[in-house]
Each structure stands twice: as structure tokens, then as C-alpha cells.
Amino acid sequence: MSIPPFLFYLAGALVLPLVPKGAMRSLFLSLVPVLALTQFVVLPFGEYASAELFGYTLILLRLDALAYAFSLIFSIAAFLAALFAWHIRDTTQQIATLIYSGVAIGAVQAGDLITLFCFWEATAFASVFLVWARRTDGAYFTGMRYLIFQMLSGLLLLAGIILHINATGSNLFVQFPDINFAAVLILLAFGIKCAFPLLHDWLQDAYPASTPTGTVVLSVFTTKLAVYALARGFPGLEALVYIGALMALFPIFYAVIENDLRRVLAFSLNNQLGFMVVGVGIGTPLALNGTVTHAFCHVLYKALLFMSMGAVLLRAGTTKGSELGGLYKSMPYTTVFCVIGAASISAFPLFSGFISKSLILSAADKQGYTLVWFALLFASAGVFHYCGIKIPYFAFFARDSGIRCREAPWNMLLAMGLTALLCVGIGVFPQPLYNILPYGVSYVPYTADHVVFQLQLLLFSALAFMVLMSKGIYPAGLRSVNLSSDIVYRKWLPRVLLWTWGSIEQFVVSITAPLRRESRQIFRNIGVVIGNEHGSGVMLLWVGVLLVFLLALTYLAR
Amino acid sequence: MNEQPRFLLSRLLQRIDSPLGVKRICYILLVACGLLVAIGLFIPHHDAYGMGAIVARIPGFYGIYGFVMSALLVIIAKALRRILMRSEDYYAPRTIDNEETQKERNSST
Numbered sequence: 001m002s003i004p005p006f007l008f009y010l011a012g013a014l015v016l017p018l019v020p021k022g023a024m025r026s027l028f029l030s031l032v033p034v035l036a037l038t039q040f041v042v043l044p045f046g047e048y049a050s051a052e053l054f055g056y057t058l059i060l061l062r063l064d065a066l067a068y069a070f071s072l073i074f075s076i077a078a079f080l081a082a083l084f085a086w087h088i089r090d091t092t093q094q095i096a097t098l099i100y101s102g103v104a105i106g107a108v109q110a111g112d113l114i115t116l117f118c119f120w121e122a123t124a125f126a127s128v129f130l131v132w133a134r135r136t137d138g139a140y141f142t143g144m145r146y147l148i149f150q151m152l153s154g155l156l157l158l159a160g161i162i163l164h165i166n167a168t169g170s171n172l173f174v175q176f177p178d179i180n181f182a183a184v185l186i187l188l189a190f191g192i193k194c195a196f197p198l199l200h201d202w203l204q205d206a207y208p209a210s211t212p213t214g215t216v217v218l219s220v221f222t223t224k225l226a227v228y229a230l231a232r233g234f235p236g237l238e239a240l241v242y243i244g245a246l247m248a249l250f251p252i253f254y255a256v257i258e259n260d261l262r263r264v265l266a267f268s269l270n271n272q273l274g275f276m277v278v279g280v281g282i283g284t285p286l287a288l289n290g291t292v293t294h295a296f297c298h299v300l301y302k303a304l305l306f307m308s309m310g311a312v313l314l315r316a317g318t319t320k321g322s323e324l325g326g327l328y329k330s331m332p333y334t335t336v337f338c339v340i341g342a343a344s345i346s347a348f349p350l351f352s353g354f355i356s357k358s359l360i361l362s363a364a365d366k367q368g369y370t371l372v373w374f375a376l377l378f379a380s381a382g383v384f385h386y387c388g389i390k391i392p393y394f395a396f397f398a399r400d401s402g403i404r405c406r407e408a409p410w411n412m413l414l415a416m417g418l419t420a421l422l423c424v425g426i427g428v429f430p431q432p433l434y435n436i437l438p439y440g441v442s443y444v445p446y447t448a449d450h451v452v453f454q455l456q457l458l459l460f461s462a463l464a465f466m467v468l469m470s471k472g473i474y475p476a477g478l479r480s481v482n483l484s485s486d487i488v489y490r491k492w493l494p495r496v497l498l499w500t501w502g503s504i505e506q507f508v509v510s511i512t513a514p515l516r517r518e519s520r521q522i523f524r525n526i527g528v529v530i531g532n533e534h535g536s537g538v539m540l541l542w543v544g545v546l547l548v549f550l551l552a553l554t555y556l557a558r
Numbered sequence: 559m560n561e562q563p564r565f566l567l568s569r570l571l572q573r574i575d576s577p578l579g580v581k582r583i584c585y586i587l588l589v590a591c592g593l594l595v596a597i598g599l600f601i602p603h604h605d606a607y608g609m610g611a612i613v614a615r616i617p618g619f620y621g622i623y624g625f626v627m628s629a630l631l632v633i634i635a636k637a638l639r640r641i642l643m644r645s646e647d648y649y650a651p652r653t654i655d656n657e658e659t660q661k662e663r664n665s666s667t
Contacts, residue, residue, distance in 0.1 A: 453598065
């Protein structure tokens with residue numbers, strides 16, 4: 001009997017408050033992911049830890065290649081995030097991080113839909129505390145908006161699961177055979193967590209609102225859990241190819257003009273999810289392998305980028321492009337780690353993004369999705385622009401902002417260093433990662449044409465950056481927000497609701513005004529009788545009269 | 559500014575940051591781009607299917623595509639600012655967007 005890894009995290013969260021704050025607790029926090037990892041890392045694939053509930057079999061630990069890859073990267077990320085947050089003394093964040101990591105791993109190892117739903121909801125509840133951990137009014141409201149979207153996803157999932165189990169009698173979480181109403185509900189639930197276009201605003205809204213360390217944790221789990229769920233439930237669903245292409249495209253325009261660099265990263269997170277969703281939509285072994293590899297590499301380089309910006313936020317006090325610049329003088333190591341993360345996300349040869357993104361691009365080309373292929377190529381050039389160049393350039397170089405701060409603490413540097421090492425390691429030696437992929441596909445990323453064409457794409461786009469920069473066309477960082485579809489529920493809906501409520505109130509007042517005048521007259525007359533103008537005495541009198549009347553009635557009725 | 563940064567790594571990075579360094583990077587980039595186009599003419603294309611195989615025959619296609627599309631991206635995005643950009647306190651107080659600016663203002667007064 002093997003213990004499901006999520007139990008380690010939950011037990012850890014229970015014990016945590018008893019561990020003395022400081023190095024002891026930080027050590028404890030980074031040991032939990034390691035302990036949990038040992039539980040499944042050498043376990044043969046299969047189903048373990050099942051339970052019966054109301055006639056349904058719950059499978060708490062199902063290990064197959066897909067679940068294994070996601071569990072592995074989640075565990076690695078949980079460890080790195082714990083190391084990155086070593087200096088944190090905030091118990092709320094520590095417990096939220098442990099539970100959130102644990103239930104996310106539980107969700108990818110869940111073998112049935114009921115268990116999946118429980119973990120799905122738990123990730124929402126645990127993660128919102130990381131947004132609230134900023135402890136400002138703005139973060140409170142942002143967390144609320146985040147929670148509403150996550151709950152909506154949970155409700156849709158629950159409705160879909162109930163309909164699905166009713167129709168098929170099975171609660172196993174496998175590919176949904178046909179796209180009926182239940183499947184559409186479940187797809188929407190996954191889509192919210194995966195930040196599909198128009199369902200995406202919670203991501204850019206909430207992730208930059210968290211703490212320097214909290215955003216790193218947030219960036220790892222929720223969205224990749226959704227990618228996993230899509231890959232499990234809807235591989236080969238063609239609509240996903242186009243949804244994914246759209247996701248890869250539109251956030252890059254926002255990212256170019258966004259000022260908050262952590263929000264720029266949130267936009268690029270959304271864009272990278274697009275690549276993965278395209279892979280799921282194509283659904284061939286090559287494409288699905290591409291999705292899994294890309295998710296794996298993406299977790300690492302995105303965490304690395306969020307870590308570097310977290311270090312900047314901690315030391316310089318802001319991540320606004322308009323306020324930063326010249327930080328390499330104070331934070332040179334962070335600068336180098338950030339550049340490694342940027343090179344990885346831009347898919348430079350020898351960095352991790354290169355060996356993962358090209359699988360999806362090749363698959364799209366092979367299956368004849370020509371337009372989508374062009375779109376992804378555009379998105380690849382774009383991601384280099386706004387993420388690969390813009391983030392390191394505006395934060396660490398550009399004009400000198402005059403900010404002189406300390407370099408990031410040792411634990412942050414160590415966490416960033418390890419993550420950067422993994423990014424480069426996977427980029428140089430991709431085979432170990434390819435070996436754990438769900439489908440046996442031999443893929444050679446390092447061919448002459450691949451390398452040369454990718455470098456052409458990237459260096460010419462760097463050239464474009466240089467030209468635009470020297471001509472002064474490149475948009476400078478400005479203190480601003482950019483409107484997105486969330487204006488519907490952040491401005492318009494409240495306005496419409498307030499207006500409607502106001503109008504209803506006015507209407508009610510206008511039709512009841514004569515009535516009230518009349519009743520006031522009556523009460524005034526009574527008030528004259530008892531010498532008290534419509535006070536509580538009048539009310540008491542009437543209550544008394546009524547009671548006597550009722551008493552008399554019941555007496556008479558006997 | 560003639561200050562000497564504390565870290566050795568910073569001093570190395572400072573070389574890139576200088577006007578001469580930037581100029582050098584420009585030249586290196588131009589040479590690299592030219593070389594890549596030239597190499598692209600001679601390498602075999604065995605890993606391309608469909609559209610990938612077609613565009614591989616166009617000399618420097620990936621370079622041109624990368625240059626044009628990323629320039630378009632920036633120009634379109636900049637134009638979008640006219641429609642989309644609002645002041646930092648647009649959603650205030652139910653947002654974190656202007657909290658740092660607000661804090662700064664409070665501490666200075």
C-alpha cells in the first residue's frame with residue numbers, strides 16, 4: 001500500500017504551526033516535497049489507494065506517464081519555491097503553499113472525477129490566500145475576483161460531472177468520448193482555469209497582486225493542472241487548436257504595452273498556455289508529447305522569471321517598468337538568472353524552451369494546420385520581444401533609475417540558480433525528459449535547419465527591437481492600466497446593477513408615496529389620540545390591540 | 559556616471575551597457591543575421607513538412623518573418639494604447655495597480 005503524496009503535504013500543513021519559525025520551519029517546508037516525491041518517483045505505473053464512497057470507487061493515486069510527468073514537475077517546483085521563500089516568516093503563506101502544492105499534485109494523480117473535483121476546488125481555496133497575503137485592500141478585492149472565477153470553474157465542473165456520471169454511470173476520469181452538454185460544461189471548467197480567451201482576465205489580475213514569493217507558487221500549479229486535465233479529457237478536440245492559437249496571439253499585444261513586469265509575465269504565461277492547448281487540440285502523439293514537455297519546461301522558466309521579478313520587487317520595492325532600470329549594478333546575479341529565464345522562454349537553442357516548443361510547431365506543421373503554424377511562429381517571435389528582451393532590458397538595463405539596493409538574499413539566489421541550471425540542463429540534454437513522455441516518439445530537436453531557422457527568427461526580431469528602440473518607436477513604460485474584457489465585470493456590470501437598483505428604488509418610492517402619506521395621516525390621528533406622534537409607542541399599541549384581537553378570536557373559536 | 563559597482567559581474571555587465579558596448583552588440587547582431595541567412599541557403603531541410611518545407615526554400619524567410627512580424631506587433635500594440643490605456647487609478651480602490659504610487663505619495667507628503 002502506497003501513501004498518496006498529497007497526504008504528506010496536508011499532514012505537513014497540519015504539523016507546520018508546531019514547528020518553530022525560522023530555519024527549522026524553512027527546512028521542514030522544503031523537505032515535505034522531497035518526502036512526497038519519494039513516494040511515487042519509483043512506483044510502478046498503476047492505480048493505488050482506492051476507496052468506496054456511495055457506491056463509487058474513488059482512486060486517490062493513479063500513476064501513468066501523463067500523471068507522472070506533471071507530478072514530477074509539480075514536486076520539483078514545490079521544492080524550488082520553498083527554497084525561494086526560505087526567508088519568509090508568514091505562517092499563512094506557508095500553510096497555503098503546502099496545501100496548494102499538495103492538492104495540485106493530488107488532482108493530477110486523481111483517477112476519478114469526484115476526487116478530481118475535490119482537489120480542483122481545494123486548489124482554488126488554498127491559492128487565494130497567496131493573493132490575500134499581500135495584505136492590502138486592493139489585494140483583498142483582487143483575491144475575491146480570483147476566487148469567484150475559480151469557484152465558477154468548480155461549479156461548472158461539478159454540474160458537468162453529475163450529468164456525465166448520470167449518463168454513463170462511470171466516474172472514471174478518462175477521455176470524454178463525445179462532446180455532449182456534460183462534456184461542454186467540463187471543458188468550460190477546464191477552460192476557466194486554463195485562461196481561455198475571455199475567461200482569462202483573472203490570471204493577469206491576480207498573479208501580479210500576490211507577494212514576491214506567492215506569485216512564483218501561483219504561476220506553477222493552477223494553469224498547468226488545467227492543461228493536464230485538457231490533455232487527459234479532450235486530446236484531439238479540434239476546437240482547442242484554434243482556441244490555443246488565439247491564446248498564443250492576443251496576450252502578446254497587451255504584454256508589449258503593459259507596465260508592471262510581473263503582469264507582462266502573466267500575459268506571457270497565458271501565451272505559453274496557448275502553445276500547450278494547441279498541442280492538446282492536435283492530439284497526435286508528437287503534439288501531446290509536445291504539450292507535456294512544454295508544460296514541464298514552462299513551469300521551470302516561468303518560475304525562474306517570476307523569481308527574478310520577485311527578487312526585484314523585494315529589493316527595489318516595485319516591478320513597474322516605468323520606475324526600474326539599471327538594476328544590474330545592484331543585482332547582477334539576479335540579472336544573469338533573469339536572462340537565462342528569458343532565453344529559455346524565447347526558445348534559444350541550448351535552453352529548455354527550444355527543445356519543447358519545436359515539438360508543438362512541428363506537429364502543427366505536420367498535421368497541416370498552416371495558419372496556426374504561422375500564428376505560433378509569430379507568437380514565438382513576439383515572446384522573444386516582450387519577454388525575452390523587454391523584461392531583462394527594462395528591469396536591469398535601459399536608463400539608470402538610480403535605484404541602488406541590495407542583491408537578493410542567498411536563498412533566492414540559490415533557488416534561481418538551481419532553476420536556471422535545470423533550464424540549461426534540459427536544453428542541452430533533453431533526452432532524460434523525452435524518456436518520461438507519455439508516447440514513445442523519437443524526436444531530434446538539434447538539427448541544422450531547426451537551429452538556424454530558430455536563430456534567424458530570434459536574431460532578426462532582436463534587430464527589429466533595436467531599430468524600434470533607436471527610432472524611439474518602442475513604447476516606453478508608462479504608469480497606466482490597459483482595458484481588457486474584465487471591464488465588463490469591473491466597471492460596466494457594477495454600474496448597470498447600481499443603476500438598476502437605484503431605478504427600482506425610485507420606482508417603489510414613487511408609487512408608494514401617496515400610500516405612505518395616507519398611512520402617516522392615519523397614524524397621526526392615532527398619535528393625537530394617545531398623545532404620541534408615530535413613535536415606538538404607536539407600534540406597541542397596535543401590537544397590543546392585535547394580540548387582544550387574536551386572543552378574543554381564539555377564545556371565541558373554541 | 560562614473561561609480562564603480564560593487565560586484566565583479568556588474569562591472570562586466572557595465573561593458574555591455576556602455577555606448578560602445580551597445581554599438582558593438584549592434585554590429586555583432588547584424589553580422590550574425592547575415593551569416594545565418596547565408597548558412598540557411600546551404601543546409602539540408604529534412605525536418606520540414608507541409609508549409610515548413612515550402613518556406614524553407616525562401617532564402618531568409620524566418621528572418622524576414624521574425625523582423626516584420628515583431629515590428630508589426632510593437633506598432634499595432636502601441637496604437638492599441640490609444641484605445642486601451644487608462645490612468646493607473648482607473649479601477650481604484652479595488653485594485654493593486656496604483657497602491658505603490660499611492661504609498662509613495664503618502665510618504666512624501
